[in-house]
Amino acid sequence: MSDAVWVLGTSMTRFGRYPDLDAVDLASQACMDAMVDGGVTIHDMDILAAGTLFQQGGMGQRVQKQIGQTGIPVYNVTNACATGATAIRTVHLAIKAGEAEMGLAVGVEQMGKMGLLRGGAKDDTNVYEPAGRFGAVTPIDGILGTETMPGVFAQAGMGYAYENDGVGFEQFAKVAYKNHLHSTLNPLAQYRKEFSMEEIMGSPVQSYPNTLLMCCPTGDGAAAAVLVSEERLRSMPTEVQKRAVKISASVLTSDPWVESGQVQPDVNTLTRNAAAQAYETAGIGPEDLDLVELHDCFATAELIHYDNLGLCERGGAGDFIDSGAPFRDGRIPVNVSGGLISKGHPIGATGVANVYEVTTHLRGEAGDRQVEGAKVGLAHVIGLGSACGIHILEKAA
Amino acid sequence: MSDDTTEDATDDAGVIPERLPIVDYLQLGDDPHLLANECTDCGARYFDRRNACAKCGKAEFTPSRVADDAVLKSFSIVHRAAPGIPVPYVSAIVETGDGTSVRANVVGLDDPMAAELGMNLVFTTYGCGTDDNGTECVAFGYAAA
Numbered sequence: 001m002s003d004a005v006w007v008l009g010t011s012m013t014r015f016g017r018y019p020d021l022d023a024v025d026l027a028s029q030a031c032m033d034a035m036v037d038g039g040v041t042i043h044d045m046d047i048l049a050a051g052t053l054f055q056q057g058g059m060g061q062r063v064q065k066q067i068g069q070t071g072i073p074v075y076n077v078t079n080a081c082a083t084g085a086t087a088i089r090t091v092h093l094a095i096k097a098g099e100a101e102m103g104l105a106v107g108v109e110q111m112g113k114m115g116l117l118r119g120g121a122k123d124d125t126n127v128y129e130p131a132g133r134f135g136a137v138t139p140i141d142g143i144l145g146t147e148t149m150p151g152v153f154a155q156a157g158m159g160y161a162y163e164n165d166g167v168g169f170e171q172f173a174k175v176a177y178k179n180h181l182h183s184t185l186n187p188l189a190q191y192r193k194e195f196s197m198e199e200i201m202g203s204p205v206q207s208y209p210n211t212l213l214m215c216c217p218t219g220d221g222a223a224a225a226v227l228v229s230e231e232r233l234r235s236m237p238t239e240v241q242k243r244a245v246k247i248s249a250s251v252l253t254s255d256p257w258v259e260s261g262q263v264q265p266d267v268n269t270l271t272r273n274a275a276a277q278a279y280e281t282a283g284i285g286p287e288d289l290d291l292v293e294l295h296d297c298f299a300t301a302e303l304i305h306y307d308n309l310g311l312c313e314r315g316g317a318g319d320f321i322d323s324g325a326p327f328r329d330g331r332i333p334v335n336v337s338g339g340l341i342s343k344g345h346p347i348g349a350t351g352v353a354n355v356y357e358v359t360t361h362l363r364g365e366a367g368d369r370q371v372e373g374a375k376v377g378l379a380h381v382i383g384l385g386s387a388c389g390i391h392i393l394e395k396a397a
Numbered sequence: 398m399s400d401d402t403t404e405d406a407t408d409d410a411g412v413i414p415e416r417l418p419i420v421d422y423l424q425l426g427d428d429p430h431l432l433a434n435e436c437t438d439c440g441a442r443y444f445d446r447r448n449a450c451a452k453c454g455k456a457e458f459t460p461s462r463v464a465d466d467a468v469l470k471s472f473s474i475v476h477r478a479a480p481g482i483p484v485p486y487v488s489a490i491v492e493t494g495d496g497t498s499v500r501a502n503v504v505g506l507d508d509p510m511a512a513e514l515g516m517n518l519v520f521t522t523y524g525c526g527t528d529d530n531g532t533e534c535v536a537f538g539y540a541a542a
Contacts, residue, residue: 116477116478118478118479119479126528126529127528127529127530127532128417128528128530128532128534130417130421133445133446134420134421134422134444134445134446135418135420135421135422135446136419136420136421137417137418137419137420137534138419138525138526138534139479140419140420141478141479141482142475142478142479142481142482142483142484142486143419143482143502143525143536144419144420144500144501144502144536144537145488145489145490145500145501145502146473146475146478146488148475148477148478148479150473150475150477151473151475151488154473155471155472155473155488155490156471158471158472158473158514159470159471159490161514162470162471162514162515204476204477205474205476205477205485206475206476206477207473207474207475207476207477207488208473208474208475208476208485208509208510209473210473257441257451257452259441259442259496259497259498260470260490260492260498262443262444262445262498263444263490263498263499263500264471264490264498264500
């Protein structure tokens with residue numbers, strides 16, 4: 001028996017907007033459903049990791065006060081958009097370390113209609129006073145380049161376009177076309193509408209080349225997973241063991257120093273590093289993947305991650321999307337859930353939700369959107385700052 | 398507009414500066430330029446106040462002038478921005494002639510869509526606002542060379 005860690009139970013709420021619930025409601029619901037899915041209770045948990053970015057602190061404890069105060073250690077984790085993967089990573093670490101046999105990871109966000117995520121706006125101060133590490137006298141977003149999310153990720157994509165052939169507005173737009181199309185089959189997606197390329201390229205420009213339909217929405221939602229040690233799994237009924245999905249790799253990286261990193265977040269190196277570690281740990285290569293759920297916060301982001309995750313040849317992301325390879329009927333389906341762009345991106349939840357998605361396909365339980373015969377999948381998220389979380393999941397033999 | 402040298406806002410109490418740079422790594426005066434903190438050990442350059450070098454870990458820096466010429470390595474035309482920011486504008490990541498990456502706007506284009514990856518640029522400064530004391534804020538950007 002190996003010392004691998006497995007996903008025993010998992011659940012996500014439909015992503016959307018829930019003004020009558022608070023984040024603790026959403027997180028509690030996801031936790032309770034995940035435990036029911038795994039056939040276990042809060043009394044079986046040795047550790048709780050709660051991931052959220054914008055909610056008030058102490059989310060783990062507030063969830064405990066709703067679903068069970070058993071005195072277990074609680075990790076409140078945050079890593080920007082990689083928060084959810086970090087929650088999973090935390091529980092994984094504890095089990096690997098032999099400090100827990102079973103644990104609960106939850107990611108939650110309640111953003112409502114938060115709108116554009118950006119750098120600080122001009123405040124009411126009317127006298128210039130240098131402040132902060134750059135001695136800035138006024139917010140610099142918009143004066144010294146952009147700090148908006150659509151802009152930063154647009155620049156990441158355009159930087160790739162500068163270095164490689166065959167990448168332009170159309171290639172980025174095709175990513176959004178694909179993900180909106182995929183979402184029509186996912187009942188848990190925030191939006192479930194197909195759009196034409198004309199509609200996508202013609203929707204209001206947020207930060208060229210990212211138009212509105214190429215950007216993920218804000219919203220509310222949660223996802224949770226119960227992880228278990230193999231030793232403990234083997235003591236469980238056969239039918240429970242059969243639905244368990246193995247975590248072949250759980251990797252978290254941060255961004256190593258690069259010369260340009262202080263002016264443009266480098267989302268490439270840390271993804272490449274995480275992918276390399278994950279493939280090596282799992283003993284597979286990208287060609288072995290049956291599906292990928294990656295971090296398409298913006299269409300420009302997904303395109304460069306084809307390259308970073310080794311799904312295409314180095315420099316070949318433009319050809320890759322043009323060839324149809326990442327569509328659900330292509331060589332390597334990417335974001336059949338609809339991705340962040342269409343399924344939604346309640347930030348803390350996403351890293352757990354894409355583990356939910358891959359797990360569901362590996363169990364053969366994905367309904368209309370099922371990738372037939374899926375055996376191996378990869379879940380990837382990036383949080384600016386930065387952090388990259390990758391999990392490789394495999395169907396039980 | 399006069400070319401008085403910039404006075405530090407924290408200088409003698411009561412002295413109101415005529416101009417202030419938007420960030421302290423922008424040096425004003427007759428020959429405006431960017432001034433980076435350069436690690437004396439490995440040469441990595443930084444624009445912020447440092448505790449140590451993120452590349453090699455050493456904690457000694459020397460001020461180092463950044464070249465004015467640059468190439469456009471990436472950009473985005475921003476249409477949706479924080480309140481008070483005129484749109485659309487061209488956000489740019491440039492690489493200077495001495496290999497330093499800088500983020501700023503491409504300025505002086507009649508049409509933002511005229512920005513082109515790989516275009517040659519040159520450092521420039523411009524006024525970006527005035528406060529209640531009449532102090533002018535000066536920003537930097539890159540114009541077509």
